Amino acid sequence: GSGGNSASSSSSCVPGSNTKLVKPSSTVHKVAWSQNALDGAWRFAEEASIADAAKAHGYQLLKTNANNSDVQQVQDIQNLINDHPDVLLVDPHTEDAEAAQVAAARKACIPVIVVDRDVNEQLASPGRDFATFVGGDFKKEGALAADALIEALGGPSAKATIVELDGTTGSSPAILRGGGFNGELSTKAPGIRIVAEQTADFNRATGQQVMATLIQQYPDIKGVFAHNDEMAIGAITALKAAGKHPGQDIKVVSIDGTKDAVNLVVSGEEYAVVECNPRLGPLVFDTLDKFVKGDDLPAWVVQPDRVFKKADGTAAAYLPNAF
Amino acid sequence: MIRLEQRLTMLKELRSLRNIGQDYGALIALVALIIFNIIFTRQFNSWISITDLLVHVTPTLILGVGMTLVIATGGIDISVGSIMGLTGILTYLIFSGKLFGIQNIVLGTAVAMPIALVVATLIGAFNGLLVTRFKVQPIVATLITLITIRGVAEVTVNGFQFAFLSAPIVSWLSGNLFGFLPRQVILMAVIVAIFAWLMRATAFSRYLLAAGGNQSAARLAGVPVNRILIIVYAISGLLAGIAGLAYIAFDSAANPVTDGLGKELDAIAAVAVGGTRLTGGHATIMGTVVGAIFIQLIRQTLVALNVPNDIASIIIGMLIVLAVFLQRQRKA
Amino acid sequence: MPKVSSQPGIAALAEPSEATTRVGIKERLPRVGDFVRQQGALMALIIVVTFSFLRYDNFNTITIYSVLNFNAQFGLIALGMTFVIMTGGIDLSVGGIAALASVVAALTSSHGFFYALFAAVIAGTLVGIVNGIVVAWMRVPPFIATLATLYIVRGVALRLINDAASVNLDQKSDFITVAGTTVGDGFLNPPVPFPIPLLLVTFLIGILVLRYTRFGRYVLAIGGNPEAAQLMGLPVKRTLFWVYTLSGALAGLVGVLLAINLNGGSATEGNGWELIAIAAVVVGGTLLTGGVGSVFGTLVGVLLLGTIVEILQLENNYTLDHGGGLYLNSFWQNVIRGIFLLIVVLLQSRLQQKRARQST
Amino acid sequence: MEENNVLLHMEHITKRFTGSVALSDASIRVARGDVHALIGENGAGKSTLIKVLTGVYRSDGGTILFDGQPVAFQSPQQAQHHGISTIYQEVNLVPYRSVTENIFLGRELFRWGLLDWRKMNTEASTLLKRLHLSIDATKSLNTYNIATQQMVAIARAISFKSKLVIMDEPTSSLNDDEVATLFAVIRQLKAEGVSIIFVSHRLDELYAICDSITVLRDGVTVDARPIASISKLELVSKMLGKDLGSVQQSGQTSFDASRHHAQQEVLLDAVGLRQGRKLQNASVKVHAGEIVGLAGLLGSGRSEVARTVFGADPIEAGKITIDGKEVHFRAPIDAIRAGIGLCSEDRKIDGIIPDLSVRENLTLAALPTLTRSGIVDRKKQEQIVDRFIQRLGVKTAGPEQKIRELSGGNQQKVLLARWLCLNPRLLLLDEPTRGIDVGAKSEIQKLVEELAESGMGVLLISSELEEIIEGSDHVAVLRDGVTVAELSRADISQNVIMAAMAHGEEQSGTGEGA
């Protein structure tokens, strides 16, 4: 890249030894964007939203995609730092691995905004190493899903068995959503019991396969919680194939808000979808604009997440906007 | 002379006993697993759980049939997973009108499937061409295809995933015949039957095994080795295409990034567990059927017993090695 | 018995005549072919690097270090893989082993760097030993044996950290400081991160081992003709065992580098590394059928493939800064990598066929 | 012999394979400094006995005493360590590695802990010189032909300071001068007190070099004694298990060239073949109903002539006509369609498909004639197979046995049958009787003769001059890829052929001219 752009970082910053939060200059041209993977509807919606918003705000966007690999993303970020963008946006694959790189960017006088998934704030903290974190709350999404399922199964006093379809083992949304869900469930409705918890890799076909087997083994379950919509769609197909009537005898709740899933909510086969809004672009770039202007930023710019159900009409209302 | 006669008949008996061990080794393991299931998992012996097992084993098994042929020629085809991914995307692009602008979805589907299969076959034939004409080692040739074709599938649609619950191909292929026989399973059974017969009765199969057993000798004996190899890789490509169609039908979505990812390993494991030696010159389609079902059943059993994923993958790994090890013992 | 009676005229024919002096020159030819074949990859690397230097402002020492540092991981994996492939085998478990070793390193990092290093390498070695036993003594085909091990080590790694994605290094341990060690402080500016000299030294040892030790010769002999190696009285099983053990140990060492890069261990990292390593080995001129191979070629192969991918990123940046370049999204990576590999392999096949024609 | 003079004593050895019994009661006793012949029909168990001794196979019974100690070697490595070095029947070396490496594998020379290539190369060259072999030892082995490879294997075996050197058919791919060289080396070893076990189907060789002999039949030792005390005829009758009367002997071989005669019709006319450095200007002509011998020294390009005629290798220049029409075969299949068969010289590399059965190996080339719309007619196939197994006396547990389980000689018979069952008009035979026992050899020779009589043209490549001399109607002599002489029946004699092989340019006038 031309050296010219890097000079736009505030002149008081000395690359290599900087210890303070970096402020972007008022002439931001080039924004770098480190995506951790592009492998499903959610990620594409996010990617498109970031790209569109960047364009709308008049920035050049330099993109990388780490294909679900931490080392690749670490390398990507190092490369991006070496390209001297004016601002760096990072959607980290895991909490820990990219934290050191966020700090490295700070040292190189490149301001960072963390997007979608947070970094481990013990290793890199907002307000010092990076400007802020813009994103939803996975744990809360899990809890919202639990609330919806409790409601569907007849309230806190309900007694029922359910199964949980996990996202990819070890991935942070799987861990956080699962944790949020379990915590909420055990405190609010101890009568609802998870009889089986199996991973289906955030994948529709796998969700179908796993559900098909589980419904043979646990024919009496009343509910299914899937860590994402894809797995829920697969599960619903499997339940129907096994002669069940999802929506009536078995209630399904999942997270994301994809078009396919919201459609199922509208048709009544899925009980509720908790939103995990991938369209972070506008929020990210509004935040960036504020940052450039010199406003103080909160440590976490929260993307509020909603719950879509058939009963209250929220699903139908949201459907046109679903991704 | 009498002594010799006696010896010969005795030897023949011994030989047939050994063949039983060879041909049915994987089957014995499968039966053991089924018995385990009947005892320990509820409802295993229902019709639905059997068809469910067969439906889920379909893509792996279709790939496995092609892989058996390729491995019998002494090669390997690791590009099948990528071909699956591309077929799905291509089919989608055509029947959704994005590629040729065909608006009628039924007509679109009718056009899409043959085109996608032809493309899959051509990719396979290209593998064969690399292996024969350019003398590229099979694993390298198909590695190139694996990487490139996956990239092409992603680039053509920029990685987007497409869902199409309403497409006729989906409702048709994922439907049942007579209300209880899944069409996919019938498709699979037909493919298996065709190739099992092919490997038994035809000159093609002998040529294929000869080419795998000793290529230069086969060539000198008048076997058109290059043509056989290209045909075999093309068949593997075609079957990967069919598996790709079965997969999107089952999934009602085409995802260029994840569809078929790593499926080649499942197929190869199925072939090995089924008793086909990976060094070539030998093939058993029915073994592959048993091997594929065996692996799928392990997976389902572990899910049914709610074994956590990490432990499950340890158990799967161990059972695969064990199965192949026992196969080899029988042979030694 | 006229057949055995040795006729002087006939015996004289066996004497070296002008035919052999002519052969002397002919013999050089295949070696020139070999040279071109191996150095062909090196030429390509030099061309690619020179091109990058001229075109990209960003292609500086830092970039080179970064590429080398990143590819040190694949390099060490590919080194182990080279030996495995030279015996005619394959090791699909390397990525999984590296991930497991990174987890082990992170979990033991509180005891200090060298303790963690030791633990990680031991973990990798143990898995390699299992591979070795299953391949050499249980005679399970390497493809299946190491595929199964891949499943197993992934499971074990996840179990060790209770299904979390990753685990942190102990931030108080000296791991962090040792990990940042550089070489050549004072006379090199900037100094070299230690994985780079580690990579180079390991490859140097690899080259020596292949060329100048008995083990290296056995590896090639076994790959060339396993049955003959057995009949010649070579310790085939023992050699196979050591080859897989070595591959496991190197993957364990890579786990440490991984832990450094990720600031912790990751149970899910390393997917598809075996394919990257195989590609590098192939570009380096080692035959996947075994028996012929070059360790130096593998190093060149790793760096060449690594640089190609890097260029994609540099070019995108160049386009944004200067315009007029090619902006390709990340999905083009696979297409370009695949086509590049195809070109290399086709060139190799041409050279080889030419060589075959020359040497007859 | 005195007991302490006995180096090796194997007694009552049994060895069973799944599917066959290779050894049921085999014994052998080898004295120090003894050159000991081990003979028997194809499949008698010679190679198996050797492999049992050297730890390739575990025996199922019996005792082995070596150097006074009871032994049961677990691996060839261990046997080698105890002073037994072995040349196994098929050349077993590593193709892509250099000659030096092949010689030194397993006991490399070191300098400062690292391999000392310079010294190894020099020593390898010295060693090879002793075998009259001047080749570049740093070149990879597969650039040399099979005979040279065999010599390398010999060099390797004798370079161990062993007490016992076992040679399983070392001479089957060697020419006379190399055999002579080998014998010189064997005598030298003997003088040094080394014992040799020597396996060969060429009886002359046994009488020329061996002191004593052990005869195996059907896995049982049927005789053992000093070779001087048994006549060739007796030996053959012992081997075959037939009484003396039925073992006839006329010439050296069972050929009788007077029985077949060239017809007018020219089947094959290859002129001026050129292929790389192997063939410079080779020509050969075969009429229907005749046997044409192709003579030449090792590496003179005989095999190449056969391969190019067969379309297995491309030609750079020259003209091949079949039935007066010029042909351009692109692959062997074209030649097969034109009624040509080639039984190649290296059965392991170019012949057998190891994992397929005898039945499938035998009918591989004939498949197109056995199939209807792609489907094999199993019944017809089995008829053919049974007929040829009987006719050639293939020793096998049955047509379904894998060919790799057959003894070397029996494999050769199956390969011959592969071509005979096609009923070709022109048969190219490259060392067809290599490694075949006397009984089978004469059977094959008779068969070839019969075929020629019935009008087939045969091109016979053989390193055994007797075969060529007694069998051929015409002989073409190759030297360095050039046809230097074409001799007709009347001119064929050992001296003339040898002279042509050695000093090709003197050919003018010896034959009908080139």
Ligand SMILES: Nc1ncnc2c1ncn2[C@@H]1O[C@H](COP(=O)(O)OP(=O)(O)OP(=O)(O)O)[C@@H](O)[C@H]1O
């Ligand atoms: N691995 C094997 N499996 C089954 N049978 C075998 C095996 N090896 C050898 N045999 C059988 O053992 C018998 C003896 O074979 P062996 O190779 O020892 O014969 P040989 O005397 O060396 O013959 P030749 O002169 O043809 O080399 C044969 O009938 C052969 O079919």
Ligand SMILES: Nc1ncnc2c1ncn2[C@@H]1O[C@H](COP(=O)(O)OP(=O)(O)OP(=O)(O)O)[C@@H](O)[C@H]1O
């Ligand atoms: N695989 C090979 N690679 C390279 N050169 C070879 C190879 N095989 C043979 N040659 C060389 O080709 C020449 C002709 O070999 P060819 O085998 O045709 O001779 P030949 O007369 O048939 O001898 P023989 O009967 O001993 O096989 C020889 O100089 C030999 O060294």
Ligand SMILES: [Mg+2]
């Ligand atoms: Mg033998």
Ligand SMILES: [Mg+2]
């Ligand atoms: Mg020859």
